Amino acid sequence: MTLGVRVRKRLSRLFRLDVAFDVDSGVTIVFGESGSGKTTLLRCVAGLAAPDDGRIAVGERVLYDAGNGVNIVSSQRRVGFVFQHLALFPHLTAAQNIAYGLSRLPKAERRERTTAIATSFHIAHLLDRRPAEISGGERQRVGLARALVTDPAILLLDEPLSALDHATRSRIIADLREWNDAHRIPILYVTHSQREAFALGERVLLLREGAIVADGSPDAVLNAPSHDGVALLAGFENLLDAEVVDRRPDAGVMVARLAATTVDLETPLASSGVGARIRVAVRAGDILVAAERPRGLSARNVIAGSIVALTRQGATVHVQVDVGGVPIEVHVTPTSSELLGLGPGRDVWLVIKTHSCHPVSAV
Amino acid sequence: MDWTAIALSVRLAAVVSAILLVIGVPIAYWLTFSSSRWRFVCESVVALPLVLPPTVLGFYVLLALGSRSPIGRVWMAWTGRGLAFSFEALVIASILYSLPFAVQPIAASFAQIDRTLLEASATLGVARLQTFVRVVMPLSVDGLLAGIVLTFAHTIGEFGVVLMVGGNLPGVTRTVSISIYDDVQSFNFAAAHQTALLLLIVSFTALTVVYGLMRKPWAVAPLS
Numbered sequence: 001m002t003l004g005v006r007v008r009k010r011l012s013r014l015f016r017l018d019v020a021f022d023v024d025s026g027v028t029i030v031f032g033e034s035g036s037g038k039t040t041l042l043r044c045v046a047g048l049a050a051p052d053d054g055r056i057a058v059g060e061r062v063l064y065d066a067g068n069g070v071n072i073v074s075s076q077r078r079v080g081f082v083f084q085h086l087a088l089f090p091h092l093t094a095a096q097n098i099a100y101g102l103s104r105l106p107k108a109e110r111r112e113r114t115t116a117i118a119t120s121f122h123i124a125h126l127l128d129r130r131p132a133e134i135s136g137g138e139r140q141r142v143g144l145a146r147a148l149v150t151d152p153a154i155l156l157l158d159e160p161l162s163a164l165d166h167a168t169r170s171r172i173i174a175d176l177r178e179w180n181d182a183h184r185i186p187i188l189y190v191t192h193s194q195r196e197a198f199a200l201g202e203r204v205l206l207l208r209e210g211a212i213v214a215d216g217s218p219d220a221v222l223n224a225p226s227h228d229g230v231a232l233l234a235g236f237e238n239l240l241d242a243e244v245v246d247r248r249p250d251a252g253v254m255v256a257r258l259a260a261t262t263v264d265l266e267t268p269l270a271s272s273g274v275g276a277r278i279r280v281a282v283r284a285g286d287i288l289v290a291a292e293r294p295r296g297l298s299a300r301n302v303i304a305g306s307i308v309a310l311t312r313q314g315a316t317v318h319v320q321v322d323v324g325g326v327p328i329e330v331h332v333t334p335t336s337s338e339l340l341g342l343g344p345g346r347d348v349w350l351v352i353k354t355h356s357c358h359p360v361s362a363v
Numbered sequence: 364m365d366w367t368a369i370a371l372s373v374r375l376a377a378v379v380s381a382i383l384l385v386i387g388v389p390i391a392y393w394l395t396f397s398s399s400r401w402r403f404v405c406e407s408v409v410a411l412p413l414v415l416p417p418t419v420l421g422f423y424v425l426l427a428l429g430s431r432s433p434i435g436r437v438w439m440a441w442t443g444r445g446l447a448f449s450f451e452a453l454v455i456a457s458i459l460y461s462l463p464f465a466v467q468p469i470a471a472s473f474a475q476i477d478r479t480l481l482e483a484s485a486t487l488g489v490a491r492l493q494t495f496v497r498v499v500m501p502l503s504v505d506g507l508l509a510g511i512v513l514t515f516a517h518t519i520g521e522f523g524v525v526l527m528v529g530g531n532l533p534g535v536t537r538t539v540s541i542s543i544y545d546d547v548q549s550f551n552f553a554a555a556h557q558t559a560l561l562l563l564i565v566s567f568t569a570l571t572v573v574y575g576l577m578r579k580p581w582a583v584a585p586l587s
Contacts, residue, residue: 048482074485087483091501100497101487150487 001025003154003186006054007044017041017210020054025184027177029197029218032207038190039084041207042156045188046081047074058153058186080152084159086143088131094118094142095127101150117149121175137168144172148179155187161196170355173199174252174268181271194236198281198358199268219279219360236281237329239360240265244276253300253354256280261324266300267357279360284331286356289319290349291340301352307344310337317342321350364557367534368542375450375538376518379457380465383514384507386458387465392495394466395473410467412460421527424456428528448530453538456528457518464513472506473499512573516566 006020017037030038043049045056047063050071056064063072063079088097095114102110118124121141126134131142140160147155161169177200180187189200197204197218204221206214214221219239242256242265252269256278265280272278294302305323312318317337319330330350332342342348394406412420428446429435438446446452476499484494500507522540529536531545539562546555 046482046486048485073490074482075488075490077486078488079486081483081486083479083483085479087477087479089480089483089498100484101489103489103493146487 001059001153001184001186003045003188004055004057005041005045007041007051007056008053009040009044009049009051011037011040011210015210017044017051019205019207019210019212021205021212021215023186023188023203025186026202027180027187027189027200029201029204030188030190030207031192031197031204031221033192036207037210038192038207039158042081042158042188042190045154046079046156047072047077048081061153078150078153080147080150080155082143082147082155082157082160084162086131086139088139088143088146090131093128093130094123094134094138097131097142098127098146098149100146113149117145120179121145137164137172140164140168140172141175144176148183152185154185157187157189159190159192162191162193166195167355169196170199170268176200177269195358198236198360236358237284237331238280238282238287240280240282240326240328242278242280244272244274244278244359247274254359256357256359258324258326261326263303263324263326265303265352265357266354267359268355270359272359281358281360282328282352282356284318284329286352287328287330288351289321289330289332289336289340289342290351291346293349294351297351299351299353301350301354301357303350303352305348305350307342307346307348309344310342321348323350364554364561365537365539365542365546368537368539369558369561371450371534371537372519372539375453375457376515378454379461379518380511380514382454382458383461383465384511387462387469387510387514388507390462391466391470391473392499394470410463413463417460417521417523418527420460421456421524424452424459424524424528428452428455447528448532448536450529450535453525453529453536456524457521460521460524461514461517464517465510468509468513469503469506472503472509476502508573512569516569520562520566 002022002024004022007017009017011017015037017040019041030041032038040049044051045063051064051066053066054064055062055066062068062070063077064070089100092100095118098118099110099114102113105113114127115124118127121144123138123141123145126138131139134142143160161172164172173196189196191197201218204214204216204218205212206221241259243259244254245257245264246255247269248254249269253266254269254272255264255266257264267280270278288299303323305321305328308320308322308327310317310319312334315333316331317334319332319337319342321328321330328350390405390409394402394409425447426432427434428438430439430445430447435446480498480502481494484498489497520540521538522544525536525538525541529538531537531541539558543555543558546552546558
């Protein structure tokens with residue numbers, strides 16, 4: 001199934017949304033800073049805002065065509081929409097929220113589908129609670145389940161995870177990925193978070209001032225030097241070439257060996273198969289430095305290296321560490337640096353959580 | 364105590380509240396969600412009874428319902444009796460007079476509903492009328508309750524409009540407030556006291572119950 005979008009919409013005297021693209025099944029990230037027109041684009045596709053001109057179609061089904069005066073109302077578009085602020089119905093329980101769009105189905109089937117999706121999103125235990133009585137992450141899962149249970153033809157997500165902490169976010173991303181593997185429909189995922197773009201996206205559309213300025217794999221778009229500021233936006237100081245050497249789908253992880261080394265990193269599971277060449281993106285601030293080999297840690301990646309250089313920039317010390325010939329940048333505070341006695345030539349251990357390693361397909 | 368007048372007032376207030384609930388909800392919905400540029404005109408018409416002297420409103424209603432008016436003649440042909448100075452005339456006048464007291468609290472509670480809830484409902488395949496029943500109404504219960512209580516209390520207490528349109532016919536148009544006025548005019552202060560006290564207690568109790576239920580400051584106010 002292909003989602004074809006051509007939308008022109010004037011939002012103010014100076015700002016105009018003008019985009020045209022086709023996306024296939026799978027997650028396409030719509031990436032851009034706030035005010036770049038991301039949300040307006042999704043609203044036009046969902047029928048919540050009217051474009052001035054253009055055509056929107058899912059496969060053969062035309063949702064909007066300015067030329068023929070076609071404009072299907074939102075409720076008939078079969079578009080799943082997950083709102084930034086969720087928009088859960090406060091007077092209904094989680095179960096009633098999820099079943100809201102299923103009112104045409106018989107009661108038994110409604111209950112069955114609600115329970116099934118609640119189980120796959122790990123919220124089956126709170127089905128009789130109201131939105132005010134559950135946590136932010138749980139609410140987000142209810143919002144996702146509510147949109148997905150109706151079997152939409154396309155799915156639109158408007159910064160759905162922006163209010164959540166990193167750990168919760170990663171867990172929901174894993175669930176969403178699993179769902180995406182099972183139900184292949186076009187998904188537009190709006191975000192300005194590089195983490196989410198790398199973790200979920202198969203393709204990134206970079207939106208700036210209402211226009212698409214780049215289109216490609218997350219790695220290619222977010223690190224392309226031709227788009228100044230984009231690489232900076234991406235904010236990953238370490239992009240390490242690696243090869244997938246093992247996959248453990250039941251644990252939701254895989255192991256990647258850094259190129260030309262024997263150093264293995266455990267990362268969240270991605271679609272790359274064993275032998276695939278990937279890159280692992282790690283933020284310098286997500287890496288811990290230990291002066292001695294640490295024990296009894298939950299973090300799965302503990303690797304040995306030696307310090308090449310230290311530079312202080314503002315309140316951060318940038319530490320260049322050599323790990324089997326691969327340079328890795330680590331950011332620590334000046335206090336930690338002093339207490340640990342960090343200096344060039346010093347042997348250290350780097351500690352990286354699995355979910356701080358973002359597998360990215362190599363270009 | 365003038366039980367006939369009390370019974371009449373309660374009947375009038377109940378009928379008016381019921382009718383205003385039915386016509387007030389669509390008006391409030393339109394006022395809240397319409398993007399028509401003439402909305403302000405409708406808002407002004409609805410709010411008019413708040414500022415108009417009851418005698419002025421009563422005067423026009425009397426003219427409109429009189430035996431020489433089109434409405435009065437149709438009514439006469441249909442039922443065989445005049446519309447002015449009847450219970451039905453009181454109902455019509457009271458509906459107009461209490462309109463803002465029903466519409467405004469309901470519209471205010473509609474306006475407080477997060478619009479994205481309605482959008483979410485639409486993207487889940489639920490059409491507008493169903494969305495209204497399943498989302499807007501349940502989230503506006505306090506506004507609906509406030510509208511009913513205010514309309515009821517306001518209709519019970521009205522005086523000027525009733526006097527203009529209904530006159531003072533025992534059992535037909537003689538409401539509580541007119542009964543009190545009559546008692547005072549004829550120096551029957553004991554009877555006036557009793558009826559007035561009853562009215563005070565009923566009004567106070569109604570408001571206490573609503574405020575107590577809603578736990579929200581000034582949940583019942585004509586312009587909230």
